[in-house]
Amino acid sequence: MEASQIYSAELLNRFCNRAFEKFGFSKDESEIITDVLLLSDLYGIESHGMQRLIRYHKGIEKGMIKVAAKAETIFETPVSAVIDGHDGMGQLISYAAMETAIAKAKTSGMATVTVRNSNHFGIAGYYAKMASDQGLIGLAMTNSEAIMVPTYGRLAMLGSNPIAIAAPAKPYPFLFDASTTVVTRGKLEIYNKQEQALPMGWALDAKGHDTTDAADVLKNIVGKKGGGIMPLGGSEEISGSHKGYGFGMICELFCSILSMGLTSNHTHLNNKGGTCHGFIAINPGIFGDAQGIEEHFSTFLQELRDSDKAQGQTRIYTHGEKEVEAYQDRIQNGIPVLKNTLHEIQELCNYLNIDFQEYFGRIEDETKHKSFY
Amino acid sequence: MEASQIYSAELLNRFCNRAFEKFGFSKDESEIITDVLLLSDLYGIESHGMQRLIRYHKGIEKGMIKVAAKAETIFETPVSAVIDGHDGMGQLISYAAMETAIAKAKTSGMATVTVRNSNHFGIAGYYAKMASDQGLIGLAMTNSEAIMVPTYGRLAMLGSNPIAIAAPAKPYPFLFDASTTVVTRGKLEIYNKQEQALPMGWALDAKGHDTTDAADVLKNIVGKKGGGIMPLGGSEEISGSHKGYGFGMICELFCSILSMGLTSNHTHLNNKGGTCHGFIAINPGIFGDAQGIEEHFSTFLQELRDSDKAQGQTRIYTHGEKEVEAYQDRIQNGIPVLKNTLHEIQELCNYLNIDFQEYFGRIEDETKHKSFY
Numbered sequence: 001m002e003a004s005q006i007y008s009a010e011l012l013n014r015f016c017n018r019a020f021e022k023f024g025f026s027k028d029e030s031e032i033i034t035d036v037l038l039l040s041d042l043y044g045i046e047s048h049g050m051q052r053l054i055r056y057h058k059g060i061e062k063g064m065i066k067v068a069a070k071a072e073t074i075f076e077t078p079v080s081a082v083i084d085g086h087d088g089m090g091q092l093i094s095y096a097a098m099e100t101a102i103a104k105a106k107t108s109g110m111a112t113v114t115v116r117n118s119n120h121f122g123i124a125g126y127y128a129k130m131a132s133d134q135g136l137i138g139l140a141m142t143n144s145e146a147i148m149v150p151t152y153g154r155l156a157m158l159g160s161n162p163i164a165i166a167a168p169a170k171p172y173p174f175l176f177d178a179s180t181t182v183v184t185r186g187k188l189e190i191y192n193k194q195e196q197a198l199p200m201g202w203a204l205d206a207k208g209h210d211t212t213d214a215a216d217v218l219k220n221i222v223g224k225k226g227g228g229i230m231p232l233g234g235s236e237e238i239s240g241s242h243k244g245y246g247f248g249m250i251c252e253l254f255c256s257i258l259s260m261g262l263t264s265n266h267t268h269l270n271n272k273g274g275t276c277h278g279f280i281a282i283n284p285g286i287f288g289d290a291q292g293i294e295e296h297f298s299t300f301l302q303e304l305r306d307s308d309k310a311q312g313q314t315r316i317y318t319h320g321e322k323e324v325e326a327y328q329d330r331i332q333n334g335i336p337v338l339k340n341t342l343h344e345i346q347e348l349c350n351y352l353n354i355d356f357q358e359y360f361g362r363i364e365d366e367t368k369h370k371s372f373y
Numbered sequence: 374m375e376a377s378q379i380y381s382a383e384l385l386n387r388f389c390n391r392a393f394e395k396f397g398f399s400k401d402e403s404e405i406i407t408d409v410l411l412l413s414d415l416y417g418i419e420s421h422g423m424q425r426l427i428r429y430h431k432g433i434e435k436g437m438i439k440v441a442a443k444a445e446t447i448f449e450t451p452v453s454a455v456i457d458g459h460d461g462m463g464q465l466i467s468y469a470a471m472e473t474a475i476a477k478a479k480t481s482g483m484a485t486v487t488v489r490n491s492n493h494f495g496i497a498g499y500y501a502k503m504a505s506d507q508g509l510i511g512l513a514m515t516n517s518e519a520i521m522v523p524t525y526g527r528l529a530m531l532g533s534n535p536i537a538i539a540a541p542a543k544p545y546p547f548l549f550d551a552s553t554t555v556v557t558r559g560k561l562e563i564y565n566k567q568e569q570a571l572p573m574g575w576a577l578d579a580k581g582h583d584t585t586d587a588a589d590v591l592k593n594i595v596g597k598k599g600g601g602i603m604p605l606g607g608s609e610e611i612s613g614s615h616k617g618y619g620f621g622m623i624c625e626l627f628c629s630i631l632s633m634g635l636t637s638n639h640t641h642l643n644n645k646g647g648t649c650h651g652f653i654a655i656n657p658g659i660f661g662d663a664q665g666i667e668e669h670f671s672t673f674l675q676e677l678r679d680s681d682k683a684q685g686q687t688r689i690y691t692h693g694e695k696e697v698e699a700y701q702d703r704i705q706n707g708i709p710v711l712k713n714t715l716h717e718i719q720e721l722c723n724y725l726n727i728d729f730q731e732y733f734g735r736i737e738d739e740t741k742h743k744s745f746y
Binding site: 082108109110114137151152154163167178199204208209238240243252257258260263282284292313315318319 | 452453482484485487522527547551555556572577580581582599605607611615616617618620623626631632633636655659665683
């Protein structure tokens with residue numbers, strides 16, 4: 001357990017808005033970016049929340065993320081749009097793209113919007129949920145820096161390539177959001193910090209052999225020296241490696257292929273992000289009784305939760321359930337921010353000329369607390 | 374290696390057409406069913422080809438499959454349709470449903486067709502490929518008899534729930550078709566026949582424990598006694614079990630939920646199939662330059678095939694490549710039919726009053742060939 005300090009969502013919200021305005025984003029833009037980041041923290045997905053601030057800062061500094069960029073719709077029909085993000089902030093491009101998909105789905109029944117020349121957009125689930133919040137089915141996908149090694153390969157050629165889908169249901173929407181790799185790079189970073197051996201089947205070394213050495217894999221990914229993370233299903237066809245690789249290809253198709261953008265293996269080279277996204281919205285009304293469909297789905301989800309558990313297990317989760325529980329807990333009890341992240345934010349505050357202590361107080365001396373860990 | 378005899382695709386085609394006409398299907402209907410079955414054999418997916426004849430026969434005998442049923446469109450918009458199959462033959466309902474999706478996508482840009490009250494439809498890839506053969510992107514999904522145990526459960530609640538996607542590319546279309554379970558029931562049947570232990574993480578026994586006993590799992594599935602096959606990603610979240618379960622849920626959503634049909638856990642009870650399907654067709658022209666998109670995709674697929682191989686591996690496959698190679702081989706050299714299947718076909722011929730030997734000659738005495746195995 002890493003040391004952390006707890007802050008209210010309201011305070012983190014105020015801080016993030018201030019920071020993004022200082023970067024040069026408008027008030028409205030800062031609110032959108034902050035909302036995406038904080039939903040991730042509220043859902044307990046720290047890897048895509050406040051922790052990312054420093055990486056966005058670096059992206060802006062290097063010119064990979066252009067603060068003033070305006071996304072441009074370069075082709076559209078009543079059921080589709082192709083958007084060029086012109087290297088802007090991923091959250092802003094993606095929020096607008098999903099709004100477009102939703103508006104078109106409300107008019108035409110369903111719509112697909114594909115995006116090129118964007119940047120990291122946070123959690124895919126945020127955009128899928130935008131649709132389900134309005135009674136629609138939403139899908140969101142993104143490619144990324146190459147990290148997934150195709151089955152029987154030894155070079156990372158696809159991204160973590162998450163696919164998220166949300167659909168209205170009671171007591172809360174169905175929300176599935178998962179990378180198509182067996183794990184994300186963030187998980188490898190945690191194993192590395194804790195000097196823990198990776199489970200077999202997660203990653204390959206530079207020569208294409210199964211490895212348990214997280215540090216080596218991460219170093220090779222950054223240096224593009226070979227190796228990487230395996231698809232969902234591991235390294236062999238016997239455990240379904242080709243299936244995870246195939247789901248990663250579906251993501252690539254809707255993101256980089258349909259947008260004529262950069263495939264994962266060509267992104268993040270020479271200070272160019274080039275990330276691509278795909279968004280789909282479907283109005284369940286085009287199948288007749290939207291209300292009846294929501295009830296039918298809610299019944300099935302409840303049957304899943306109620307069905308017999310494996311010995312030693314007490315719950316079967318449906319997708320989105322853990323996120324809702326984390327959200328309720330963190331709205332009430334606050335969000336833990338890792339001290340490591342606080343130190344990064346402190347440096348960011350110096351850079352942006354923001355009074356760190358006004359928001360975060362003092363970072364408590366970790367040595368004082370050693371006995372707790 | 375099980376004993377088999379080899380027949381030409383042309384002969385098997387003639388035989389299947391004759392058999393389905395004898396069951397009472399029209400000439401046109403018999404051609405569609407045969408085409409779906411034989412593509413599976415030509416692709417080397419024997420589990421969904423000729424081997425299935427006996428199961429379709431049983432389904433028709435029991436009244437689960439109604440030969441005379443006519444599918445009915447019960448709701449539609451320019452981008453959607455809901456079809457009630459009225460318990461007809463899955464291939465006929467699905468062929469018509471995908472034709473509807475394709476026609477609507479040609480007019481409206483994209484379309485989703487969802488189907489309830491159908492039966493086993495063969496390989497999902499057949500229908501996805503119908504779209505890519507006409508320059509569109511096609512998706513096909515189906516639920517099935519419950520066989521997938523949700524993460525931390527011990528009862529099968531979802532089907533094998535395959536998702537297939539096809540998209541135009543050169544030198545051959547991209548075609549991904551995979552169950553969202555780690556393996557299919559057919560694979561368990563092969564392990565059982567060969568009295569081989571299952572790899573850990575494939576299946577659960579009736580109490581929800583990992584098991585390697587294929588016979589026990591199959592017996593429990595049929596008897597609905599608990600246990601079943603794990604999602605892609607195995608039995609634990611650490612290997613991504615919740616992801617395979619989530620992809621299975623996407624399939625269920627487009628099949629049984631949007632059609633207001635039976636979810637997998639309610640199908641195949643009391644002589645009622647109730648299988649549901651989902652079909653999506655997307656015209657790449659709605660993203661601008663369909664030809665350019667196909668070339669862009671073909672380039673990425675070639676980059677994947679050309680990328681460095683893991684040590685000991687000679688090829689990285691893209692999805693659909695193995696199927697095309699199997700097809701070319703089998704069109705030229707014929708299709709092996711297992712002797713076990715031939716014996717079943719012989720019985721079927723007696724039932725349908727077809728001269729078995731006219732098509733298949735004699736089943737050679739296996740004892741004579743023992744030395745070959």
